[in-house]
Amino acid sequence: MQAPSPLLAAENLACRRGERLLFRRLSLRLESGGACHVKGANGAGKTTLIRALARLTTPYAGSVTREGALALLDERTGLDPDLPLGRALAFWFALDDAGDSAAIMKRLRLEALAEVPVRYLSTGQKKRAALARVLGQAASVWLLDEPLSGLDTASQALVSALVREHCAQGGIALIASHQPLDVPGMESFAIEAFAPAPEEDHA
């Protein structure tokens, strides 16, 4: 399923929110098997970075290069709140041609919730459902925005395990989180390191 050689690179990236410059001169390059942990306080620009890397927004400056399909996990699940979880996920599984959807549901301990409408799920359960959607996509590049928030300890360990497996199979993962992940060999940086100095904050 994986594309031959996935790549995620950013060159001299700068992003704003409103009139405020969040970060600038941010360059990164992840190749097959690479994982990167973006740290930073709330509002520092992690989500903005992820959306720019996904090319959902146009960065203020710089460019993004990507090879391979992309899966995005953020606080918005993309699952219809009125549908039972099983049917809401089935829509994406069918669209993404996901192979063994039952195994994915089992892996994320969602089988028992298949009949529950999405709007009744807890934050952690919704997060697991969104992870199931990401797994079903079988994309080589993962962008995970706060994948650990709202999850219990066991599920947090599962996220780390999923990222390890994904990278072992040659995938790329970029994770924005203020919580630690257990992934050996993972690069990490704090987004504040690229924040503009006060005197250049009028860009």
Added chain:
Amino acid sequence: MILALLRRDLAQFFPFTGSGAALPVVFFVAVAMLFPFAVGPDANLLARTGGGVVWIAALLAAILPLEKLVARDIALGFFDQLRLRGTAEEAMMAVRLLAHWLSFGPPLLLATFPAAALLKIEGESFTILLLGLLAGTPGLAAIGLMIAALTASLRAGAALSGLLLIPLALPILIFGAGALARQDQVSLGFVGAISLALVALAPFAAGAAIRAAREQS
């Protein structure tokens, strides 16, 4: 991809099945039912004014589903996820337009039968009314979609969209209801032409609107 999307959108908006209730159609029939109570049972008066009432009811019924039409799926991240899979916003909006029209156009046309009976609209007038609605509702759906996409990122979007639709729908209303008053089928051609132009334009305008909304968030 497109078919799966259409199925999903229809399930969302179709009366009685999805979360979209049958409210617009019920509303439409309710107006036709209340009108004779308000102006009295004079058959001549009803037949003369009834067609206009049906048109106004159709226009108002088209406003009701706008709130959920686009804003909900932006908040869900649904369009973002489709974008990542390479679907163009214009395609998403074209599918949404078709689903929106299917969910309120044909039910409205069916509801025109009881509504026309209540308002004593018969014969030639009824044919012109039905054809006019058939030609006009796609245009109403297209205006609705554009407005829903443009106002999706505004906080008071739902209230605003109703106000915005009314002036934009005036040409359809003038020609559609005018055809009825003059018993003239030529005006129906104008309704159809306006509708076609709007339907062709709407996916591009609405697609650009949801892209712009994304840049803001």
